[in-house]
Amino acid sequence: MTEAAPPALPAGWHAHAPGPDDVADLDALRARHEVAAHGARSASADATLAEVAGDGAPTRTHVVVRDAAGEARGWATAHDRAAGRVLVAVVVDPVLDDATGDALAAELFAWAERAGVALARSRGLARTQLDSGAFDSDARQQRWLAAAGYARVRTWWQMRRPVGDDDRGLRPTGPGVRVRRLERGADGMPDAGDLVAAHALLEEAFVDHFNHHEETFDEFLARLRADPGHRWDHWWLAELVDGAEPEPVGVLVAAEVTADDGRATGSYVEYLGVRQSARGRGVARSLVDAVVTDAAERGRGHVGLEVDADSPTGATDLYVSLGFATRYVTQSWHRYVDAD
Template structure:
């Protein structure tokens, strides 16, 4: 097994603050929930809505507990931690996100909604309601979260000058309670996703000669270049962005995203590390290497075991398909994970795509862990 310490030879990502990357425009959301929900007749007497206070440890702890219980009931185990919650409600997220909580008569948080201005025309929604509530109260909370999200979609769509704003929310395939709420609120199930995982074992470190940089059949696979303080070269980051934008143009629900939006969003991820970004380049042609593939990985931290790696994005330009670019990038992140002592590499694949990509991943060792769904609602902008 290669020396895992060599993976950390460059300065850590923690040394690079988010402000080093220009953020997108100011928030397009309405900060005050009362401004978009002036009346909440669905809630029981004494119940209220408010913004969660990211600076209150009790609030973060409660939201983490709600989210982990939501995950455990939906797929069989929890995975999120306080860092994931702060990624939604913390100060850095305020430029692109808004949050609301529903408080019962004792001011205990019973539901949480989070919206993310993801890209022009697409707004993500996180929808979590306590499973300890009686049906009527849970239904009331769910209704308020949807009403709030629709109002926020109208605000974002108006600020962007759109005619229609999409709300995109995810659900575990087994979460029939959430399915019923979404269907009643005019959401439609539009896609199924396989969440897959592959073991990372000691021998996988030998899949490539060096996950930092290696070549095969005229293709070089390398990490994005970084300067002396750990920040990557802008030209490499722009190459990653351009490849992913081009590669995903014809994919389901793909929306254009500016370079600044892309970079700011990915750096908000608690698992973000610059030394998990790879480029694939053609080096068998005259002139400068030609970037044709990109993989953006993250760290999947565990509370009670080895960490894992995760493939957040993998894109290959059409002109380079058939040259083993995707396979080489996947081998790079698996070898990297093994050399770090991690035990798995996860990814998400579109199970409804005609490309049948899940079969390719299965052939490379990935196996299905659980299934999620995408539900959409289009909000007309008046």
């Protein structure tokens, strides 16, 4: 892949591709940004490590900007998320004055565009989507996105449900529905047939969802396994069992959420998808019950998820009915660029 040209910077400032030695500074930078933007930290230190120098690094291109004193003041990432979709993240230190922050943000978004074009060319594409975002309360980031040519396209609810002892023990599933974990071999690895079924189900379930971009099976597995919270025993399949043979119709993939000291404090739903033909039979509710029960029996305190505020499937109403509440709101902003 052709590398993007570095951003233009003030005298004495410099840009470079980060490595393991930069992880602590980048994690601190992102934490300052998140606290200033919406009052709390969201991404974990483990996530920063995975993205910059861990299993998630191969699909990402980064640039970090340091001032004349060597302090990390800006960070941009272009993530090759799927064919035709590049996730763009731009983080600018909130301690910078508006003029400096605005100029640095503009340079980082311009770098991200060049990186996105390079990724599109490497895939042989003529056009790609740049997909970025902002906290709903972060007017500064939204101003930068608009200035860089992005348009706000969607709103997402970041929801959480507290978990307690009363959540131990599975509730009854929907009529004719069975929920189970993936089959596992003696080596602890999941059954290949179950993995293929899970991927196929998610691709089918999300084909009518906002901004779905198809991923290959290998891309899908590699991305999920790069998440530091990934656990094979956090995958569930839902099957209809009122026919001659069990029919897979739904899947939920969750991750472990850890505190700074490494303790597992919660579970997070990465994916929940149900085949269109099986919707309305309690499949989604049964899968949510499974992850809530699992979290309770592990002694965790909450289950979190993200949902499209305008979901056509009624997912928002389902989650509210199951005790989830919105903690904060995020936005998606998109821009399309040609690779020629």
